[in-house]
Amino acid sequence: MGRVIAVLSGKGGVGKTFFSANVSAALSDLGRKTLVIDFDVGLRNLDLALGMQDSTPFDFTDVLNGTATLESAITVHPLHKNLYFLGGPQFSEISELSDDSLEKLTQAVRESFDYIIVDCAAGIGRGFTLAAKAADSVILVVTPENSSVRDSERTCSILREKGMNDIYLVVNRVRPKEIKRAELNNIDEIIDTVNVRLLGLVPEDVKTSVRANRGELTLDCKKAKMQATAIRNVAKRITGVETPLFRFWK
Ligand SMILES: Nc1ncnc2c1ncn2[C@@H]1O[C@H](COP(=O)(O)OP(=O)(O)OP(=O)(O)O)[C@@H](O)[C@H]1O
Numbered sequence: 223m224g225r226v227i228a229v230l231s232g233k234g235g236v237g238k239t240f241f242s243a244n245v246s247a248a249l250s251d252l253g254r255k256t257l258v259i260d261f262d263v264g265l266r267n268l269d270l271a272l273g274m275q276d277s278t279p280f281d282f283t284d285v286l287n288g289t290a291t292l293e294s295a296i297t298v299h300p301l302h303k304n305l306y307f308l309g310g311p312q313f314s315e316i317s318e319l320s321d322d323s324l325e326k327l328t329q330a331v332r333e334s335f336d337y338i339i340v341d342c343a344a345g346i347g348r349g350f351t352l353a354a355k356a357a358d359s360v361i362l363v364v365t366p367e368n369s370s371v372r373d374s375e376r377t378c379s380i381l382r383e384k385g386m387n388d389i390y391l392v393v394n395r396v397r398p399k400e401i402k403r404a405e406l407n408n409i410d411e412i413i414d415t416v417n418v419r420l421l422g423l424v425p426e427d428v429k430t431s432v433r434a435n436r437g438e439l440t441l442d443c444k445k446a447k448m449q450a451t452a453i454r455n456v457a458k459r460i461t462g463v464e465t466p467l468f469r470f471w472k
């Protein structure tokens with residue numbers, strides 16, 4: 223039975239889609255059959271991050287309403303043979319989905335995959351509620367800014383109120399040059415404030431959006447070793463392998 227992990231954040235634009243695409247590729251490289259689903263209804267862009275736009279005309283709403291089969295809507299990544307993608311709709315609204323839609327969908331794919339990563343919209347709206355209901359675990363993505371940390375603290379307590387207790391944290395866009403002693407404490411503060419287990423820190427890299435625009439995963443870029451190692455370490459921890467924190471700032 224596959225494990226369903228929702229990737230969430232309080233604040234928008236913190237790197238959920240970037241992280242979902244790359245950690246899914248890293249899990250697949252560890253030999254885990256991984257499905258990544260674009261659950262950012264109406265604002266999808268995971269297909270672009272994966273370089274898989276136009277791979278199929280079908281999205282998950284077509285599967286839910288019976289227009290397409292799972293087999294025709296799920297496509298395999300051209301470079302990562304264990305990585306599969308199920309797109310989201312461009313012209314639907316989250317209000318059109320039933321309360322149990324994501325649960326139904328994930329139930330249907332659980333037996334065929336080891337991991338199902340769900341890239342969600344930012345914030346605590348309806349998509350968040352559906353994801354919290356369907357997922358086994360949540361990865362909260364934050365950036366080191368105070369506003370992001372505060373939002374995730376709130377996000378975390380709402381998740382707990384909803385009965386979700388398996389929550390992990392990824393701190394993205396950490397600037398290596400600025401990580402001196404004082405800022406490391408900052409990371410500690412983030413962990414203390416949000417009060418969840420840290421899965422890893424991912425460095426800021428100015429070329430990230432250039433790569434994303436051409437549909438290239440960080441993991442497939444030889445010049446992005448630091449980011450790639452950080453994300454591969456997160457993937458190892460997801461699979462339960464104890465891995466020391468990647469200290470990229472040294
Ligand atoms: N570690 C990083 N270093 C530099 N840029 C990054 C990093 N992570 C993400 N970005 C860039 O930040 C922008 C936002 O990333 P992304 O779209 O993944 O965020 P998101 O949380 O999914 O946003 P939304 O809330 O709108 O769905 C993109 O341009 C992406 O390339």
Ligand SMILES: [Mg+2]
Pocket residue numbers: 238239240262342343
């Ligand atoms: Mg996104």
